[in-house]
Amino acid sequence: MEDFGAVSDDHVILAWLQAEIESPPFQAYLMGDPPKPSHLAHALALARNPDLGNAAHNAERRRIIASAHGFGRGALIFAGLEDDISWRRARVSVAEVADMLYSNRNATWTTLAPATRTVAEGASNAARVFTGDDMNLHILSLARIICHAEPAPELSPILCLRTPGGGISLLEGHTRATAMVLEGHKLPLGVEAFVGESPSIRSWAYL
Structure with missing residues (x-):
């Protein structure tokens, strides 16, 4: 792992929003019910034309990811975590990605990797173990x-x-990580990652 140094929550939240913003289900979530296309348009602008120096934009992105995933609230995928995670940007090899664990208590990923929960196991099963949803596809x-x-x-x-x-x-990034391991020969320089650390990870519901 090549460590590029500390980054703020704002950098991590922006990366999360950019990773999800093109997903049709996430876009539908952003529009709401009844649909308000202006909400999606605003989120798209926040993701595609980011200004990390704009505090209002950072707050808006944080609101979106906090609402959708519990960032900073100790809820959803952040259940059990305090709002004290310190983040570092890094480059990791595909072999290091393969050794990473899927988050626990998620039927899709524990089905793909029931023995070890590693991405390597999930990648080896991606074409032959049906997850029960459309994740294989x-x-x-x-x-x-x-x-x-x-x-x-x-x-x-x-x-x-x-x-x-x-x-x-x-x-975040289970699907990408699994696909990366499947086609690791195409990624000889590794991939970018944000790695968080906190004492509260001991209490993380998905550990």
Whole structure:
């Protein structure tokens, strides 16, 4: 792992929003019910034309990710975590991604990797163990894109947490991480990641 130094919550939240913003289900969530396309348009602008020096924009992005995923609230995927995570930007090898753990208590990922919860196990099962949803298709479709793109596509950073035992568990980017491992030969320089640390990770509901 090559450590590029500390980053703020704002950098991590922006990366999370950029990773999800093109997803149709997430876009539908942003529009709300009844749909308000202006809400989606605003979020798209926040993701595609970011200004990390704009406090209001940072607050808006934080509101979106906090509402959708519990960032800073100790809820949803952040259940059990305090709002005290320190983040570092890093470049990790595909082998290091393969050793990462899927977050626990998620049926899709524990189905793909029931023995070890590692991304390596999930990647080896992606084409032959049905997850019960459409995740196999998403993984294999992204892997195909990585395989056939010249050069390899720019992929959003994966977001993860350093566990008390010294390992790393995924927080966001399970699908990307699995596809990366499947087509690791296309990513010889590794991939970007944000790695969080906090004493409260011991109490994380998905550890």
